[in-house]
Amino acid sequence: MTRTLNLGILAHVDAGKTSLTERLLFDTGAIDRLGSVDGGDTRTDRGAVERRRGITVRAAVAAFTIGDLQVNLVDTPGHPDFVAEVERALPVLDGAILVISAVEGVQAQTRVLMRSLRALGLPTLLFVNKIDRAGARDAALIAEIGRRLGVPAVPMQTVTGLGTRRAAVTLRGLDDADFRTELATALAERDDRMLAALVDDVVPSAGAVRRALHRQTTTGRFHPVWFGSALDGTGIPALLAAIRDHPRPARPPVDTVRGTVFAVERDGGERTAYLRLWSGSLQARQRVTFRRPGPGGRVAEHTARIGNLSTVGGGDLVAGGIGVVRGMALRIGDEIGDTATRGPQFSPPVLEAVVRPVQPGEEARLHAALQQLADEDPLIRTRTVPGGATSVLLYGAVQQEVFTERLAAEFGIGAAFEPVRPVCFTRPAGAGHGLYAFDRHGPNEFWQTVGLRVEPLPPGTGNRFLREAERGLLPRGYHQAIEDAVFATLHEGIHGQETTDCAVTVTRLDYVAPLSSAADFRALTPRVLRAALADAGLRVHEPAYRLELEIPDDTLSAVIGMLAGLAAEVGQITTAADGWRVAAVLPARLLSTVARRLPGLTRGEGALWHSPGGDLPVSDRSGSPTGSPPPPAARTSPSNRPSH
Incomplete structure (x- = not known):
């Protein structure tokens, strides 16, 4: 097999x-x-x-x-x-x-x-x-x-002719007592029996060393x-x-189909997705349900039949294999079944750039092209900003250059990136209310009533949509229109900055048939939500990173000076194998500055690790970002202003 x-x-x-x-x-x-x-x-x-x-x-x-x-x-x-x-x-x-x-x-x-x-x-x-x-x-x-x-x-080998075209390698054998002792000493760090033998001046047998080597290599403890x-x-x-x-032992397959889409590419306009199957088996024409994490913590589900399915190496797609799915609208991160991602998570992009077409009139084409590129990387999100331009999230300058080249080569679109800025987001400062109530005696801009309450949620919760008004008051399509409009408005943000960690509760609903429509609810809901957010007040935050730097012994003062100049909060400083280990927290927008300066300060020997470190407020106490206009209130007819 x-x-x-x-x-x-x-x-x-x-x-x-x-x-x-x-x-x-x-x-x-x-x-x-x-x-x-x-x-x-x-x-x-x-x-x-x-x-x-x-x-x-x-x-x-x-x-x-x-x-x-x-x-x-x-x-x-x-x-x-x-x-x-x-x-x-x-x-x-x-x-x-x-x-x-x-x-x-x-x-x-x-x-x-x-x-x-x-x-x-x-x-x-x-x-x-x-x-x-x-x-x-x-x-x-x-x-x-x-x-x-x-x-x-x-x-595991000796090298001869090092640094020349005659370089060659020879395998070191376990029949060599010196090599067996060297290997056993390294393995003994995580093998008590081998350590005990070495303490007793007993060189473990070749078989014992071979088994320990295999065991520790397959479990990721020896390299x-x-x-x-x-x-x-x-x-x-x-x-x-x-x-x-030394491969990792295969996981036992189970009947439930579980898989993760981890890569997407396009070839001649056709989308190709790579799917790692964790358990079960998958065949062409099989009907499965994909789960897609979305903005604000929502998870969308869609059921479809697998069309063009093959495997990387040929044969059937079974647990442990990688499938190639062509022609389906899949995105990186789509999942079949419950497939909790394991392992460390890298931070999302912290830079945002507005992109405009070089040729006026190509805004829609540019947005569609950027959306296709973003499908290959769900962290690189795109959204339309006022004026028809597109905002895109990035990791750095090289990625921006690659995007520019790909837009020209693959889509025939010249793109101009504005200077990048840090990604910021808003949270409600407190509770707020918004209401539009139609007047049965008219006149009305909208023949429906929508009341919303917004409340802050703990950081990291995401957005939630709740109902107090009875669901049966409106047709199902109207409820869906309200929910979609709420999430879209929070994602778009009031100042161009996404609103997160916010609970939006529907408090009042009413309509007049046949004068009301789902489109009217989609148009009215954002106005009421903006009024509720204005009532609550918004505070702008920026992401922060926890840093860990390992630097040579004689560069500590220079690195600490750099961090202090960037207003970083320097934490614990401890000794490392060949220098110092420095912990710090700083705004994520300054990470690129640290990464750019660190090699020069440490002769290229400094290493930098970063992980999400929460966020830092950057708004004033009124809730409006410094230098930004106040958020717009919900626009209503003169006789129907939002009430709270």
């Missing part, structure tokens, strides 16, 4: 990640010609922008086999601007290869990725690439891996180090053997 392993390839940018992917596919016969990053013809960098720039922008999947093991290989971006792609890939993996350059060594992003892999407990092999390049290191790099990644580092060159294939046979021998 064929086993399946979903294996991720991760690395700091330019460590040779995509070249290794290409080599693994070639050496296992999955492709008949080696592509190159410089030549722009690799298997997994399929987009024109990826090939032109020589960087991976989107996660891509390819398959190869080693004996009875099918490996679904997931190539992920290395650039921090595309960290969201890594976020989606990590939870669907069974194991990973973390690529490290033998020349550049452990870099900042290497450390960030390693921390995420260890938090997930993913079995991870370390592959030291570019041993044939001038300046390549082996023993010094092993020490650096142990020190900077905080893991026991044991090379063997392999050497080689992706360009000429040196060391690849040994790496393939390690992949074959």
Whole structure:
């Protein structure tokens, strides 16, 4: 029976990640010609922008086999601007290869990725690439891996001809007592029996060491180090053997179908979605219900038949496999069944830019194109802003450049980005009420009554829609129109800033048939809701990050000075393996400044981790953002103003 392993390839940018992917596919016969990053013809960098720039922008999947093991290989971006792609890939993996350059060594992003892999407990092999390049290191790099990644580092091979085209590797055998002792010492950190043997000056047998190595590797507690060159294939046979021998054991399948869409791409206008199936099995024409998380905490459901379905490596789609679904309107994050995402969550984008077409009159086309790009990354949300322009959320400048290129290349639209600004949002400061009540004796702009109450919810709750008015007072379609309008208005925001953590309760409803319609409720509800929010008062908040920086010993004062100048709240400072570990909290809009300055202050050796750190208020006490006009009240006819 064929086993399946979903294996991720991760690395700091330019460590040779995509070249290794290409080599693994070639050496296992999955492709008949080696592509190159410089030549722009690799298997997994399929987009024109990826090939032109020589960087991976989107996660891509390819398959190869080693004996009875099918490996679904997931190539992920290395650039921090595309960290969201890594976020989606990590939870669907069974194991990973973390690529490290033998020349550049452990870099900042290497450390960030390693921390995420260890938090997930993913079995991870370390592959030291570019041993044939001038300046390549082996023993010094092993020490650096142990020190900077905080893991026991044991090379599984010896390297000769290091740094030359004659570089070669030789497997170290467990019949070598010195190697067996070195490996046993590293494994003993998490194996009490092995530790006891070493304390008694007993070198464990080859069989005991082999079993401990397999056990700790498959559970993500030990990370063997392999050497080689992706360009000429040196060391690849040994790496393939390690992949074959150390996959995570397959999860037992169950009857319930559970799956997650983790990648979406377009090819000639057709949408292709990649679905990791956790349990059960899936066939074409099978009817399933997809769940889609939406703004404000809502979860939308839609039921459809699976149309064009195939698998990455061929055969049936069963638990543990990756399916390819074409022609369906699926988005990243769509789920079948209850599939709680596991593992660390990267922060959402904290930058917002307004995009306008270079050619006037193409606003609608630009918005539609940006929406298609956002479907590949649900965190990169888009919305229309006054004047017909489109707002888009971003991680950084490189991502903005890629968006500009893709809009031109794939949609034929020239786009101009305005300067980015931090993403802010509002919360109600208190309770507020809004009401429009029609006059049965007229005249009326609307022949219906809508009363709403807004109240703040605890931070992180999202938005809630509640009813006090009896549902039977209105036809079902009218209720849906009100609910849709409420969520759309909160998402759009009053000052162009989304409102969140808000409970909206319908307190009064009435209508006159046949003078009322669902469209009228959609038009009236936003006016009443804005009046209720104005009554409650809005406070503007911006997201904050918790930072952890690891820096060299002699750079502490410079880094602390930088953080103080950015009004960061510096927390605990502790010693690290080769310097200091500094904790801090600062507004998320300043993260890019820290990331940009840190390499210069630390000779490129500083590493930065960040995680959501709550938010900070930036509004004045009146509830209106500083420098912004007061929120508009609900517009009504002269005889029917909102009452509270």
